[in-house]
Amino acid sequence: MSNFFTAEESDAFTEIFNIGAGKAALAMSELLDAPIAFTVPFCVVLPLDEATSYFQRRFGTDICIISQDFSGPFDGAALLMFHHESSLKLAQAALRTEEAIEAITEMEREALTEIGNIILNACLSSFGDLLEREVATSLPRYAAGPSSAILHNTRGFDLVLIVKVDFNVEGRDIEGYVTFVLNVDSVAAFRDAANRLLEKLH
């Protein structure tokens, strides 16, 4: 990220995302009735093809993504990612069933989509509130399959800002991953917004 942002800008981003991740973790713990641990966000800007390789290394070919487009101060997409195994366990936890879930059918898909809706909106709300601008969000979409195919659907994003937040559901071995994908203009807009925020604080 150092090529694109100063250390101070990077620190401001991390704090904004940290607040969002905290809200998302609270919402997730209420939904699943279990403690949630999350890592402090880590931000990196990568070209799309490098980002794709990064996610392939992380998730292999079995990824589940709930995504939501957003617009307002910046345009982009927010993605909540799980490995297939974690998505099965998460659907089971959300549906409060004792039986292990072996496949994602319509009910599980709807449950995962709503989980994505709650978590991604919690993250995105931290932008809007801190910048005093409303962030409009689309309806959440669910996709599953190879990470390369899914990421290539994020058209127009030749440069991506990956904000990595890991969520871990205690006792359930569920690991999730929040990422924001922005285009070049929005990365610049994002930097301007972070600077305005820093000016206010100084």
Added chain:
Amino acid sequence: MYLLAGSSLQQPSAVRPTALREGGLSEMFLIIDDSRLARMMAVGLITERYPDARVVEAIDAESALTAARDAPPDHILLDHNMPGTAGLDLVDTLRDVAPGASITLVTANIQSSIRERAEAFGCRFIAKPLTAEKVDALFADLKAGT
């Protein structure tokens, strides 16, 4: 399409109170949310507390208005981000159809701007997910009629 989740429909009373009656018996709730999981959670939490409450589910603005016209609800739980008309854009029409009903926005969109708009519309606001504690607090609030 809307779904009746509780017991059978009865004629709505001529005067619909905003406050939840003691025990919440036979109150009618309308849950408007495109997410099946969210509706299931809301129906479960309400009927656990008030087994005699009548709960109708709607998946979007159109089905919500049809349901509210058929049997005006006492209390409405309304999602914001839905296909077609957003929840807050539906409030005025819902008030025309069910003028006495309390309206609570139950949404994942927890931005201050949305919360402020909900308050300006005279709606209560609950951040998703709906939990037992949040439903208890809402019911206490509705009973107090505040």
